Amino acid sequence: MTQTLHEVFGGAERKFRLAIGELRELQEKCEAGPATILARLMSYQPQSEFLKRPHPKDFDLGENDSDYISALNVFALVRNFGGDWRVDDVREPIRLGLIGGGITPTDAWVAVSRYVDTRPLTEHISLAAAILLKALSEDKDDAVGKTEVETTEPKAETDA
Structure with missing residues (x-):
């Protein structure tokens, strides 16, 4: 299970989560895997902008x-x-993260259109990267690989 990121976006605290379905859609939209998209976002160097x-x-x-x-x-x-990141590298993790966090696809589209598309994309690179990093990181509370074995006491045999 992937982790949920809680961040302020559009003036309200929101939940962002990229599960396997959202990650697959992200791959299709960006034509790259999640780790590659994260690397592209992390390559942004503000000092080179001008x-x-x-x-x-x-x-x-x-x-x-x-x-x-x-x-x-x-x-x-x-x-x-x-300068290797692309527009959808920024937009799509945020949009899909909102959907994975529990809001409707329509509300996610409206939020991204309102708060991402109307601002410089560089303002949202860190949020998109944080969403991806959280999705790709290990959840320490996840029980994957830690199976609990149910044990039962042997029944006592009775001589009847």
Whole structure:
């Protein structure tokens, strides 16, 4: 059994849960497994948001300037690691998590349309990642693999 995350969303505390059905739908929507989606979300680097690509004209030797080459390599490295998430990587864990948490699909759609789609997506990356992380983490109270064996006392034989 997956765990339930309790977080404030849209001004109210909500429950988010991704069980196997929601995880399968998430895979279909995002065309990736839950761990890959989580990795993409975790790759977001806010410091790279306003990083601009260097231009050769800004360097004395243009494209052959070692400082330009270095700046271009740093830019490429930071942007590659920090920009791999996709729109549905953010939206769908939240929408499906709300459904798994107990609200109707229609109410989940309305909530995501109202509170995610109208704001910068980067505001919701941490929530989407937390929902996925909770779904993929072990529930310490779950009894999977811990079978309880029922024991009975042997009946006493009676001589009749």
